[in-house]
Amino acid sequence: MNLRIRSIPCIALLATAVGAAALSGCGDREAAEAARAAAQAAANEQAAKEYADGFDDAVGREDWALAKAQGDVLFARFPGTEQAERIRPRYEEVKAKAADEREHARAAALWSYQSEDVKGGKQLSAAIYSKDPVDTDGSGANPVRLIFRDHPTWGTSSYLVLQAGDFACRGGCRVKVTVDDADPKSMAALRPDTDEAIAMFINDERGLWRMLKDAKQVSVEFPVKAGGTRTATFEVAGLDRSKLPGWD
Known part of the structure; x- marks a missing residue:
């Protein structure tokens, strides 16, 4: 009987020791988890820094496309890092500039330029197709082309x-030219009496050329033999005006 009574404190001490060991083991696990989290955070910051530094370098060189790409990867892979927060205020500006750059490249690619050796010198031209095809005779829609030409003998001209x-x-007509959201302007035009090409000159080629400056798009409404008028719209913002020197 006395032996059973004396055993109670020993059992209690044993339970206390086991509990302390368990608490100690739990604390060790929490500390290990915290250490791993801290190490991962440090690794993320280091990896994020490479993209943030790449972003800074590209911004310094005004390479907006590359800067945006560096920022995109940084925000996708390491969104919660200090490096991501550091570049965030500049990122929206860079993204806008990259979009403008892409749009300028797209608009510039719409134009084609030629320089040809002809009698008397060189013929220079700048040409662009309409944004959308136009049905000019009821047989289906086709692109309309706008051309500016500088010929050493024939002089300067613009035509569709x-x-x-x-x-x-034939014999002359009027066309309506609209620049962006401005009111239409009536301009004299002429279909040459020839069947070599289906072309119509806009007589004031210099005036039309000047209208394109700083414009995003230009629309020309013209009469067709099939009846009525048609409108061709051209995205002209990417015109390289230096290709026709002396026109400005």
């Missing part, structure tokens, strides 16, 4: 070219 149908402008 159709792939199908014809202009109702």
